[in-house]
Each structure stands twice: as C-alpha cells, then as structure tokens.
Amino acid sequence: MFSDDDLLPISALQHLVYCPRQCALIHVERQWVENRLTAEGRLLHERTHAEGSHKKGSRRVARGVMLRSLSLGLFGQADTVEFLPSPSSASGEMPFPVEYKRGKPKPHDADKVQLCAQALCLEEMLSCTIPAGALFYGKTRRRVEVAFDAPLRQRTMQLIAELRELVDSRTTPRAAYEKGKCGRCSLLKVCMPEVLDGSESASRYLRRSVAAVLEAKGPETDDVR
Numbered sequence: 403m404f405s406d407d408d409l410l411p412i413s414a415l416q417h418l419v420y421c422p423r424q425c426a427l428i429h430v431e432r433q434w435v436e437n438r439l440t441a442e443g444r445l446l447h448e449r450t451h452a453e454g455s456h457k458k459g460s461r462r463v464a465r466g467v468m469l470r471s472l473s474l475g476l477f478g479q480a481d482t483v484e485f486l487p488s489p490s491s492a493s494g495e496m497p498f499p500v501e502y503k504r505g506k507p508k509p510h511d512a513d514k515v516q517l518c519a520q521a522l523c524l525e526e527m528l529s530c531t532i533p534a535g536a537l538f539y540g541k542t543r544r545r546v547e548v549a550f551d552a553p554l555r556q557r558t559m560q561l562i563a564e565l566r567e568l569v570d571s572r573t574t575p576r577a578a579y580e581k582g583k584c585g586r587c588s589l590l591k592v593c594m595p596e597v598l599d600g601s602e603s604a605s606r607y608l609r610r611s612v613a614a615v616l617e618a619k620g621p622e623t624d625d626v627r
Contacts, residue, residue: 410477420583513537518535
C-alpha cells in the first residue's frame with residue numbers, strides 16, 4: 403500500500419504512453435509549458451466540471467469526481483461518473499466513468515489507459531467491478547465506449563508499474579525526435595529533441611535557428627527621415 407505522499411497522477415499514464423521523455427519532463431523535472439492544444443483541453447475539462455452534478459433520467463451524474471487508489475499509488479479526477487441503475491449491484495448503481503477529450507480518437511491507447519485507471523480507482527473506492535466507460539471527443543462530438551476487458555486492465559497495470567519505475571529512477575529518457583508527434587508537444591522547446599537526439603550538432607542547430615529568425619524579420623534597412 404502506498405501513502406498519500408507517494409501517489410502519482412493518473413494523467414501521467416497518458417503522458418507515458420505518448421512519450422516517456424515528456425512524462426519524465428513533467429513528473430520528474432516538473433517542467434510544463436501550455437500551448438493551444440493543452441489550453442483547449444484544460445478549458446474543456448473546466449467547463450465539464452462546472453456543470454455540476456445532476457439527475458438525467460434514471461442516471462445520477464457526478465462531475466469532477468476525486469479519485470484515489472492506495473493499492474495502485476494513483477490519484478486524479480474523473481470528468482464525469484454516471485451512476486446507472488443496476489439491480490445486481492449492492493448499492494443499486496453501477497459507476498460508468500466518462501472522460502472528455504478535445505480532439506478525436508487517437509491511434510494509440512493513451513486515452514483508454516487513462517480511463518481504465520480511473521475505473522480501477524473507482525473499483526477500489528466503491529468495492530465494485532466496473533465493466534465499461536466512455537471517451538467523449540470534442541471534435542467529433544461522439545462517445546466511444548471502452549470495455550475494461552482483461553487485456554486493457556493488464557496493459558494499464560503494466561504502465562502503472564513502468565510509471566512508478568520511471569519516477570523513482572529520477573532519470574529523464576534521452577530525446578528521440580518524431581516529426582508528427584514532437585511538433586504537437588507543448589514541451590518542444592524545453593525538450594529540444596532535434597538537438598539532443600544526436601542527429602544534429604548543437605552549433606548547426608543554433609545556426610539554423612538564427613537564420614530562421616533573421617529570415618522571418620526580413621532585410622534590415624536604414625532609417626532615413
């Protein structure tokens with residue numbers, strides 16, 4: 403069992419899937435830079451939480467639910483947990499976590515892992531087994547239902563262990579530039595993958611950066627009055 407001081411954020415699992423170096427920069431080195439994509443995501447979460455809890459037909463909808471698992475060493479916040487009527491449940495309700503994302507479904511499983519980790523925390527907190535949840539994507543305005551089957555649970559547990567190992571090691575993985583991925587990362591200027599992955603010398607990178615700045619400014623002219 404972990405203590406409250408040892409808990410890691412559920413969101414770190416998504417960072418780990420996307421890029422282990424990004425995860426270490428945020429959760430080991432405490433680096434953070436916001437860009438348009440992260441700002442849009444943050445505002446979406448804030449709007450969702452501000453809607454408050456309410457009843458929707460036979461469903462009880464809770465917003466901004468705080469989560470914790472001392473056995474897994476995780477904490478976080480679920481955007482929404484819908485409590486569905488369930489005669490088979492001791493409480494008469496079955497939790498159904500829903501996570502909101504600004505974009506569209508991704509080719510990797512970071513969102514599914516994050517949602518599954520939320521379900522694992524809820525299962526510990528409420529002493530129940532949660533079969534499924536959903537991801538709502540702002541760009542498509544659609545829900546994607548996610549089954550918490552054995553492979554996803556195993557994948558999530560493995561990533562939780564990898565996250566703990568990464569944070570405990572206090573080591574940031576070496577940079578590895580990936581064109582499509584790195585360009586969207588808010589930590590691009592902090593990470594500097596084009597320099598630190600060894601494919602380009604620092605002096606060449608600086609010369610290219612200075613040349614790009616000068617080109618953007620245009621030719622200098624005398625101030626003749």
